[in-house]
Amino acid sequence: MTDVVAAFEQTRGEDAEESDAVAAIRTLVGVLRATQTSTIVGLSDELRGAAEALRESLRETSGMRVFVPVNAACEVFINYVTRIATDFPVGVAFDQVKTVLVQRGEIFAERLVKSRDRLASFGWKFVQDGSVIMVHGFSRAVLEVLRRAAAQGRNFDVIVTAAGGDGSKVADRLAHFGVPTLLVADAAIGYFMERVDTVILGAEGLTENGGLINHVGTLPLAIVARAHNKPVYVAAESFKFSRLFPLTQKELSEAGGGRVDKRDAEETPSPAPKLEPLGSVTSDYTAPEYITLMFTDLGVLTPSAVSDELIKLYQ
Amino acid sequence: MTDVVAAFEQTRGEDAEESDAVAAIRTLVGVLRATQTSTIVGLSDELRGAAEALRESLRETSGMRVFVPVNAACEVFINYVTRIATDFPVGVAFDQVKTVLVQRGEIFAERLVKSRDRLASFGWKFVQDGSVIMVHGFSRAVLEVLRRAAAQGRNFDVIVTAAGGDGSKVADRLAHFGVPTLLVADAAIGYFMERVDTVILGAEGLTENGGLINHVGTLPLAIVARAHNKPVYVAAESFKFSRLFPLTQKELSEAGGGRVDKRDAEETPSPAPKLEPLGSVTSDYTAPEYITLMFTDLGVLTPSAVSDELIKLYQ
Known part of the structure; x- marks a missing residue:
């Protein structure tokens, strides 16, 4: 799972104005996009595993200031994705579910990016x-x-x-x-x-x-x-x-x-x-x-x- | 009145454990001891002048941390000395008054030195x-x-x-x-x-x-x-x-x-x-x-x- 941490650090480096939480969500959308699993349970486990790896790494290296917002955003995101996934009717092909999830994940990340403007x-x-x-x-x-x-x-x-x-x-x-x-x-x-x-x-x-x-x-x-x-x-x-x-x-x-x-x-x-x-x-x-x-x-x-x-x- | 400031700085340098207020009182006792005046009013003026010179100098150079305690101690001391002096019966020779004042001033300073022990x-x-x-x-x-x-x-x-x-x-x-x-x-x-x-x-x-x-x-x-x-x-x-x-x-x-x-x-x-x-x-x-x-x-x-x-x- 070290590739998750590397992906996070890379996303984070790309735009210094973006908050760490947004970088974490983009990283998780990347995990969604790259997944090889074919079940919703597998996908959910994979996301949770990625979030946990990220948390573990931040806990050791970055302290509270990065850990707290990243942790909060990951929790909300995984909950959101899981809810969408389990709402699909039985029998829909997994690839179709995955496409929708990636789309929704990107929308979620964009909403995060805009949230600062909106609160201001x-x-x-x-x-x-x-x-x-x-x-x-x-x-x-x-x-x-x-x-x-x-x-x-x-x-x-x-x-x-x-x-x-x-x-x-x-x-x-x-x-x-x-x-x-x-x-x-x-x-x-x-x-x-x-x-x-x-x-x-x-x-x-x-x-x-x-x-x-x-x-x-x-x-x-x-x-x-x-x-x-x-x-x-x-x-x-x-x-x-x-x-x-x-x-x-x-x-x-x-x-x-x-x-x-x-x-x-x-x-x-x-x-x-x-x-x-x-x-x-x-x-x-x-x-x-x-x-x-x-x-x-x-x-x-x-x-x-x-x-x-x-x-x-x-x- | 710059000699007052110099005397204060010297007293202060002699014992780093002593507070600035004590150094100020010792300086004023020095003024008492050295006075050439022969009236109580003159003495009071001289003390007030010395205290004012000290205050002026500290105001410019040392800031609140030295000014506040020195100012408070000088006020109390001058009030104390003036009260003793005016309590003398009419007709007592000024030299005699002065001797008593110097003694009492020294007692006052010693009491200050001991006040830290006492509060502790x-x-x-x-x-x-x-x-x-x-x-x-x-x-x-x-x-x-x-x-x-x-x-x-x-x-x-x-x-x-x-x-x-x-x-x-x-x-x-x-x-x-x-x-x-x-x-x-x-x-x-x-x-x-x-x-x-x-x-x-x-x-x-x-x-x-x-x-x-x-x-x-x-x-x-x-x-x-x-x-x-x-x-x-x-x-x-x-x-x-x-x-x-x-x-x-x-x-x-x-x-x-x-x-x-x-x-x-x-x-x-x-x-x-x-x-x-x-x-x-x-x-x-x-x-x-x-x-x-x-x-x-x-x-x-x-x-x-x-x-x-x-x-x-x-x-």
């Missing part, structure tokens, strides 16, 4: 004229919302957190859109929150209960925004809806391969300072109570609506 | 056996509380935030005390808070309403701790009680010389990203509602008791 078409209206927005971490969805708001003539400033280097990338992009920015340290979110009108965040994944998995530092930012009564919006494509349901931060890292928490095992008292590599925690989990609204390609949702949409996806 | 003697009992403490920024008072708790046989772990390089200094000190530490990024305070039992913070200054001026990142940490129902303790010598009463973060930086907010003037929309030097904000202000208790040399106080103590100091 809802989200940009929430960027008020004359307001100050705070963002954290690199999110193409958030950038598209802001780009569109600027293109529609809204004037606003953006306070960008450093976020381990992501901040300067975001500030560069915003500068191209003509949006004034202020780059601030992660620790300064409290200091600057009083000037902020709106917080807009991206997502690595949305959880079953409407919570948010995103760049580490998202949780403190959302809590600080709530304490200051500032709205927190999340821009997330619906393929990021996942069936993860972490109750603690620790469960989150276990879901993503548990890389962070290997440390726990060795956390026996010792006088030497365990100088944790500062970047080892890449994501945190924000409970839905800290999120005001979500901009998705399905429309603007409250966090609790995510579960409803997930039920529709998987019913 | 109250504070260490709040470090529970088997608990996990989170700290932020370099504070000698917090280190003394933790050192004493460890010396008393309490076993605990400390999660130390990076805090712009202060974290590794703190972790080194704690290692010398035999305390296991975990150094984490500032953005990871949300991720790690679920494992924390107690947050202990230092202070650059306490405000008139019982709020806290401290290393930037203190406010988000205190808000996140509150959202998780974790107690937030502040270790602060009473000479850090100040008559500042900031209502916003911006007022805070204005009090400290407004260095941060020069930017505001030029915050006209421009397409070039204003890449704020990330370290330009050094302190933030935390409202008293986020503070559980304060360890001071006057005892363990609630934030609201700070105003009472200030009234006593200045009445």
